[in-house]
Amino acid sequence: NAGVTQTPKFQVLKTGQSMTLQCAQDMNHNSMYWYRQDPGMGLRLIYYSASEGTTDKGEVPNGYNVSRLNKREFSLRLESAAPSQTSVYFCASSSNPRPTDTQYFGPGTRLTVL
Amino acid sequence: RKEVEQDPGPFNVPEGATVAFNCTYSNSASQSFFWYRQDCRKEPKLLMSVYSSGNEDGRFTAQLNRASQYISLLIRDSKLSDSATYLCVVINEKLTFGTGTRLTIIP
Numbered sequence: 292n293a294g295v296t297q298t299p300k301f302q303v304l305k306t307g308q309s310m311t312l313q314c315a316q317d318m319n320h321n322s323m324y325w326y327r328q329d330p331g332m333g334l335r336l337i338y339y340s341a342s343e344g345t346t347d348k349g350e351v352p353n354g355y356n357v358s359r360l361n362k363r364e365f366s367l368r369l370e371s372a373a374p375s376q377t378s379v380y381f382c383a384s385s386s387n388p389r390p391t392d393t394q395y396f397g398p399g400t401r402l403t404v405l
Numbered sequence: 406r407k408e409v410e411q412d413p414g415p416f417n418v419p420e421g422a423t424v425a426f427n428c429t430y431s432n433s434a435s436q437s438f439f440w441y442r443q444d445c446r447k448e449p450k451l452l453m454s455v456y457s458s459g460n461e462d463g464r465f466t467a468q469l470n471r472a473s474q475y476i477s478l479l480i481r482d483s484k485l486s487d488s489a490t491y492l493c494v495v496i497n498e499k500l501t502f503g504t505g506t507r508l509t510i511i512p
Contacts, residue, residue, distance in 0.1 A: 331413075333505070391436075396450070398448050
C-alpha cells in the first residue's frame, strides 16, 4: 500500500518548456488535489477533482491544466513553464471532497524553472 | 489580515521542555481545525484534529479558543523527533493552510 505517489521527484525546466507531473493513489479515494508550496506561503490549491470525471479550479489555477485520468490518477500539466512556477508541488487525496476529510499527501515534486 | 496566521519561528527548545504555539484565524465562521506536521523536505501529515473541547494525544494537546479566534498546540516533554514544521489548517467553506511554525528541539 504505497498511498500517494508522485513522479518525478525533481525537475528542472527552461522557461517555455512543458511538462506533466504525475500522481497516483491506491487508497480508492474519490477526491484528489494539486497544491503548490512556496517559502513564506501556505499550501495553495491549484486544482482539485472531487470525483472521477470532474475537475475544478482552486486558488491559483493560472498556467496549469489537470486531467483526472481515472480514479487512481490525477496529472498536472504546465504548458509553458515560467520562473514563477518554481515551487514544490504536492498531490493529495481524500475519501470524499468534504474539506474535513483527511487529506493524504504525496512526497512532492521539486520544480525549478530557469 | 491573512485568513490564517502563524508565527514562523524558529522555536528552538531544549529536549524535555514544553513548547506551545498558536495559530490565529480571521473568519469567525470557521468550523473545523487541524494540525499537520511537515518534516524538512517531506510532505505534510495530519497530526491531530482540534475539537471545541480540546483534545489530547499523548504528549500533544490541541485547543480552540473561539472567542479570540485561535488554536494552539502544546507539546510536553519534547523529543528530538518533534523537530518539524507545524501547519495549522482552518476550514470554513474551504481548507486554508497556515505557513507553518518551525520547531527545533535541541539536545
